Amino acid sequence: MIQEFGAEYAYDNHFEPCEPGEKDYVLHFRDRGCLTRVTHVGGSDADAGDSGEVIDLPRLADYPRRPSRVTYLFSLGEERLFLALDDSLPVPAGFSYESVNWLRHAEPQHLLFAAATASQLDRWYRENRFCGRCGHPTELAPSSREIVCPECARIVYPKICPGVIVAVVSLADDPADDRIVLTRYAGRTTALWALVAGFTEIGEPLEGTVRREVMEEVGLSVKGLRFYKSQPWSFTDTLMAGFWCEVDGADALRVDHSELKEARWFRRDEIPLERTSDRASLTGEMIERFRLYGRGAWGD
Ligand SMILES: [Zn+2]
Incomplete structure (x- = not known):
């Protein structure tokens, strides 16, 4: 299943406030598409059983400039993943926005899981920019995965x-x-x-x-x-x-x-x-x- 992949990519959802390094993944979504580099492998040889799409996700170093709003997501083994909430972010060379649903057919599975899970958090952040109780702009909590309203202290947790x-x-x-x-x-x-x-x-x-x-x-x-x-x-x-x-x-x-x-x-x-x-x-x-x-x- 989607959450079942190699133990070397063990999912750790513990939130910690931190900044991405050049080699960390920084995911970005636009119109429900995930910024992805897609490589087609195999296919020319009828006997090649492993033809298909291989995906990679952007790392901080891939971006022409540093994203302005970045929050920590989770880690998969040694890999740390972040989310950029920067709508004016330029698209890195070789990457494009791909439907997360389409990525279900691609490899490797841990990056598919990462894209899908990050897309859920991206929707949650974007859909809670204003407080549902008082209408004030919300903020990201500094040390936990919560969205807080500085006006009325309402706390919003991820939607599951x-x-x-x-x-x-x-x-x-x-x-x-x-x-x-x-x-x-x-x-x-x-x-x-x-x-x-x-x-x-x-x-x-x-x-x-x-x-x-x-x-x-x-x-x-x-x-x-x-x-x-x-x-x-x-x-x-x-x-x-x-x-x-x-x-x-x-x-x-x-x-x-x-x-x-x-x-x-x-x-x-x-x-x-x-x-x-x-x-x-x-x-x-x-x-x-x-x-x-x-x-x-x-x-x-
Ligand atoms: Zn409020």
């Missing part, structure tokens, strides 16, 4: 929205006939088969989100909820919690066509292979685990 990903399965007498519900969203250009998913509502526990979303999207009751893993999904300011559960009672799907294009039951051998190379998402991992291991997917 919980949500769930739900694999609903039906277990048969013969494990070869075990099935899983896959869904496809309506109105999206990249509509891969996915799992039931949705955001947690105010006052709702995660288990409640699971039961409500499954009922709303495909009209099923479920039982035997098992938490699997969670995943930060910075593209939508989300922390996703993945659950396995079994259909409880009637298994006829009643699809919510306002949200979904379609939904249906798949036996393991019917599951499309379109997710097998999806290394980033919890959805992809859960679908692939069920395809490979069936009811062993959620075992120890």
Whole structure:
């Protein structure tokens, strides 16, 4: 998944006030694009299995001038990353603004994670330039990751929205006939088969989100909820919690066509292979685990 990469790039989110050195990464975003240098590798040789896009992110030394507003983000192993909140920053040679969502297809994974996570913090900084209580311009707290209002002392913390990903399965007498519900969203250009998913509502526990979303999207009751893993999904300011559960009672799907294009039951051998190379998402991992291991997917 997106947060799973080499231990040499261990994520350390502890905030410390510091200034970037010439070799530190300084990320910059414009119109939801991340300043990136993209290199295409392979591809000319049909046997080359590793063709694709390799990305690098800008370091302080790459910029023609020093950014005016920079805050510390986090570190990945020995690498320190900062964020420039300087809208007039000139673009360094060889770099361009690339959609963070597009970067999901690129390597290396730790820099994809860095760009996605930094983009979430960049949105948070930009969307809280004024106090939501009194309207006064806000400031960055000097020694913590907080935005503060100097007028009314309001403190704003980074926005993280919980949500769930739900694999609903039906277990048969013969494990070869075990099935899983896959869904496809309506109105999206990249509509891969996915799992039931949705955001947690105010006052709702995660288990409640699971039961409500499954009922709303495909009209099923479920039982035997098992938490699997969670995943930060910075593209939508989300922390996703993945659950396995079994259909409880009637298994006829009643699809919510306002949200979904379609939904249906798949036996393991019917599951499309379109997710097998999806290394980033919890959805992809859960679908692939069920395809490979069936009811062993959620075992120890
Ligand atoms: Zn205020």
